[in-house]
Amino acid sequence: MNRKYNVYLVSDSTGETLDRIFLSLKSQFSNFDYEKKEFAFVRTEQQVDKIIKECVELDNSLILYTIVETKLAKYIANQSEKNNVPCFGILGNLILSFSKLLNQKAIHKPSAQHVLDDDYYKRIEAIQFTMTHDDGKKVDDIDNADVILLGVSRTSKTPTSIYLANRGYKTINIPLVIDQKIPPNLNSNTKACVIGLVADPERLADIRRNRVAIMNEHQIKDYTNLDFIKKELNDSKKLFKKNNWPIIDVTRRSVEETAASILKIIEIKKHK
Numbered sequence: 001m002n003r004k005y006n007v008y009l010v011s012d013s014t015g016e017t018l019d020r021i022f023l024s025l026k027s028q029f030s031n032f033d034y035e036k037k038e039f040a041f042v043r044t045e046q047q048v049d050k051i052i053k054e055c056v057e058l059d060n061s062l063i064l065y066t067i068v069e070t071k072l073a074k075y076i077a078n079q080s081e082k083n084n085v086p087c088f089g090i091l092g093n094l095i096l097s098f099s100k101l102l103n104q105k106a107i108h109k110p111s112a113q114h115v116l117d118d119d120y121y122k123r124i125e126a127i128q129f130t131m132t133h134d135d136g137k138k139v140d141d142i143d144n145a146d147v148i149l150l151g152v153s154r155t156s157k158t159p160t161s162i163y164l165a166n167r168g169y170k171t172i173n174i175p176l177v178i179d180q181k182i183p184p185n186l187n188s189n190t191k192a193c194v195i196g197l198v199a200d201p202e203r204l205a206d207i208r209r210n211r212v213a214i215m216n217e218h219q220i221k222d223y224t225n226l227d228f229i230k231k232e233l234n235d236s237k238k239l240f241k242k243n244n245w246p247i248i249d250v251t252r253r254s255v256e257e258t259a260a261s262i263l264k265i266i267e268i269k270k271h272k
Contacts, residue, residue, distance in 0.1 A: 005034040006058045008051060010065040010076065015040040018066045021090055042067065048076045055085045062086040122168045130165035133172040134158055139183040142172065143191050147262065149173040150182070150240070151197030152232040153223070154207045156250045156258060160197070163259045169266075176236045178228075187243065193266050196240035197258070200251040201229045 011018045015038050026032050039051055042065075055061035063080055065087070067073040073089060080087030126146075132138055133145070135158065142148065146169040149157045157173035164171045172192070174182065186194070208224045222228040240247050246265050250258050 002031050002033050003060050005032070006055070006061040007034045007036050008055060008061060008063045009036060009038045010042050010048075010051060010063055010067070011038075011040050012043050012067045012069060012072070013041065015066075018064060018090060021066075022064060043069070043072065045072065045075050048072070048079060052076075052079050052083055052085060055080075056083050062088070064088050064090060066090045119168065123166060126165040126168050126170045127162075129170040130161050130172075133170075134161065136172075136174040139172065139174065139186070142183065142185050145170050145172045145192040147171045147266070148186065148190065148192045148194045149197055149262075150176055150194065150236070150245070151250075152176050152204070152229070152236055154204055154211065155197040155199050156253075156255060157197060159255045160250075160258050160262070163255050164262065167259070167263070176232070176239070178232055178235060182239070193262075193269050194243070194245045195262055195265060196236060196245050196247045198233055198237060198247055198249050200249075201226060201233055203251050204229050204233075 007022070009015060009018050009022055019038065022036070026034070037054075039047070042048060042051070051063070055063065063076070063085060065073070065076055067076060067089070068091060077087055077089060129144070147161075147164055149161060149171065150173075151157050153175055157175070161171040161173045174186070176182070205224055205226050208229070212220060212224055237247065239245075248258060248261050253261075
């Protein structure tokens with residue numbers, strides 16, 4: 001029987017970075033049974049002491065931390081070692097290595113990545129733009145977009161758009177519906193990076209059936225019909241190929257993986 005671990009994620013900021021790192025880490029181990037406990041804005045020794053005390057009281061506890069203030073980082077490492085609690089600093093060695101490489105001293109300032117700089121405001125503007133242009137709501141200013149996603153229903157257009165917006169890309173997503181034309185101002189000369197999203201028809205049918213069941217909309221027959229879905233997808237692929245728009249199959253891809261492929265396409269387009 002596998003052990004169940006109590007994983008303490010300790011951060012001196014929001015904990016978002018650490019949570020993402022842990023998500024990537026745990027995905028590498030198929031038999032990792034754990035309970036996650038998150039502690040954000042940990043900036044005093046007293047806060048660390050409380051966490052260590054709780055770790056000692058529970059079996060199989062371990063700590064992952066992102067603390068950039070040197071004194072506090074040393075304190076949590078020392079206290080963990082003293083109490084036999086496995087403890088792993090995520091950023092310490094990396095910051096030190098970068099400091100040596102760049103030949104400059106790190107500022108060791110918590111939340112330094114959250115400053116209100118130009119990139120921050122760019123992301124906010126992109127998020128607002130993307131929400132306003134979700135699901136084809138507004139398409140008259142297509143040339144203001146960085147990315148335009150096209151695809152039939154349930155091909156992850158909205159979540160992918162939001163992810164890209166959080167990276168600072170103004171994104172429009174437009175649903176493709178049989179017998180409905182795409183906006184006339186959307187063509188092969190569009191400045192934005194236009195990308196078509198497709199998926200396996202059977203997988204799409206399953207997703208749609210689940211949605212219909214949740215929404216209690218049992219009157220929609222064609223929406224979940226496999227032959228109808230195949231026609232939708234074939235028509236969309238013809239449209240993408242006609243306009244030389246790149247196609248991404250989102251079947252069994254996470255939103256992050258789809259977005260990563262889109263970012264690669266954007267980068268390639270920039271250097272053409």
